[in-house]
Amino acid sequence: MSTNNNQLEVWEVFIQSKSGLPHIHVGSVHASDIKMAMQNARDIYTRRGEGTSIWVVPTLSISASNPLDNEMLFDPSNDKIYRMPTFYVMPEGAQNI
Amino acid sequence: MSLTSNATLETFQERIDQGEYIEPKDVFPDEYRKHLIRQMSQHAHSEVIGMQPEGNWITRAPSLRAKQILLAKIQDEGGHGLYLYSAAETLGISRSEMINQLQTGKAKYSSIFNYPTLNWADIGAIGWLVDGAAIVNQVSLQRTSYGPYSRAMVRICKEESFHQRQGYEIMTKMMRGTNEQQKMAQDAMNRWWWPSLMMFGPHDSNSPNSGNAFKWKIKRESNDVLRQKFIDKTIPQALLIGLTIPDKDYKLNEKTGHYEIGKINWEEFNNVINGNGPCNKQRINHHIKYHNEGAWVREAALAYSKKQK
Numbered sequence A: 001m002s003t004n005n006n007q008l009e010v011w012e013v014f015i016q017s018k019s020g021l022p023h024i025h026v027g028s029v030h031a032s033d034i035k036m037a038m039q040n041a042r043d044i045y046t047r048r049g050e051g052t053s054i055w056v057v058p059t060l061s062i063s064a065s066n067p068l069d070n071e072m073l074f075d076p077s078n079d080k081i082y083r084m085p086t087f088y089v090m091p092e093g094a095q096n097i
Numbered sequence B: 001m002s003l004t005s006n007a008t009l010e011t012f013q014e015r016i017d018q019g020e021y022i023e024p025k026d027v028f029p030d031e032y033r034k035h036l037i038r039q040m041s042q043h044a045h046s047e048v049i050g051m052q053p054e055g056n057w058i059t060r061a062p063s064l065r066a067k068q069i070l071l072a073k074i075q076d077e078g079g080h081g082l083y084l085y086s087a088a089e090t091l092g093i094s095r096s097e098m099i100n101q102l103q104t105g106k107a108k109y110s111s112i113f114n115y116p117t118l119n120w121a122d123i124g125a126i127g128w129l130v131d132g133a134a135i136v137n138q139v140s141l142q143r144t145s146y147g148p149y150s151r152a153m154v155r156i157c158k159e160e161s162f163h164q165r166q167g168y169e170i171m172t173k174m175m176r177g178t179n180e181q182q183k184m185a186q187d188a189m190n191r192w193w194w195p196s197l198m199m200f201g202p203h204d205s206n207s208p209n210s211g212n213a214f215k216w217k218i219k220r221e222s223n224d225v226l227r228q229k230f231i232d233k234t235i236p237q238a239l240l241i242g243l244t245i246p247d248k249d250y251k252l253n254e255k256t257g258h259y260e261i262g263k264i265n266w267e268e269f270n271n272v273i274n275g276n277g278p279c280n281k282q283r284i285n286h287h288i289k290y291h292n293e294g295a296w297v298r299e300a301a302l303a304y305s306k307k308q309k
Helices: A034-045 A067-074 B006-017 B030-049 B051-055 B064-089 B095-103 B121-141 B147-175 B179-198 B210-215 B223-240 B266-276 B280-293 B295-308
Strands: A009-016 A023-031 A053-058 B251-253 B258-260
Touching: A009 A034, A023 A034, A023 A053, A023 B064, A023 B147, A034 A053, A034 B064, B030 B051, B030 B064, B030 B095, B030 B210, B030 B280, B051 B064, B051 B121, B051 B280, B064 B095, B064 B147, B095 B280, B121 B147, B121 B179, B121 B223, B147 B179, B179 B223, B179 B266, B223 B258, B266 B280, B280 B295
Parallel strands: none
Antiparallel strands: A009 A023, A009 A053, B251 B258
16 A cells, blocks of 8 residues: 555656746656656656756755745845945946946 | 734735745645635635546547547646645645545535536537636636635736637537537527526625635635626627527616626535536545545555665
């Protein structure tokens, strides 16, 4: 019974749709090793030319930030508006800047 | 993550009301999780069980072209099931648990797949009507509040349109064919029309799971609204190729511009949901049989991967 219910390892799949573009997360597959993970990702997520490149990563290898820490992680950047180009006052008539 | 203190519930509802998407690690009520697992796993099971009535015709497809198309369509259905299982797993339920719930009858699947496919026109009717109804529902679900579910729906909708068009092409070809082919197409229409309308679920006045689903924006449009969209799209397509609507009471309401239909036989719907449809037992037994027969493949794959380490 235990073997019958073995669902194999879970892998996250990232696809690059065109060269030059970033790899984007599309979902997951189950597989016993990286070769099977790659094959399954190909069969499940790229049946219509959706990709030029596939990454598969064991789900357990991914660490994700906790949404409860969002304030601590992301709010400080809102305080530092001098990082934005619109913070600076340009003289009247200045062009191409 | 699920917490249910009042403060977190309020924040959750505010986020939903502002149209934000909810992601797996966000805080949400346990009921939201349960509702999604029920709906998404049922949706995934429907895609997978839906491969069976169509698989019935692979070896008897009337041409190589038809056979290639049918194989590609069935492969898509399997793929859709996997997108949805993958999205449901982000809620913390495992694939084996979901399969177990399907095989023990704890989880349901769409009752439409408990009807048999008796002639080739049924493959046309399934693509055109059953997938057509599914598309109306799935287009609406692209805006569902749970991020992974929404993304799976976007992907599925991109692929479904091929399914519906290939089905309508089969129906059109048969309606342009011999008398006998026309009769087969009409026969398929007569058997699939009402079950397709039932796919949208009970009338709004009698839909027990809708309250929270709307409040949490899991569901965006009601059963009756979606059903009406399908009716208005489909009746003109049927008439265009010469099919008769198997409903003596249907008519176009000139004022509203909507078609009105006769009474849906909900007794039949409940009967099929409760396990007494023509193929309920066959569908589950088939799933169990092939799941068990595939066990050695999973075992061998695991043994091989251990050996490589």
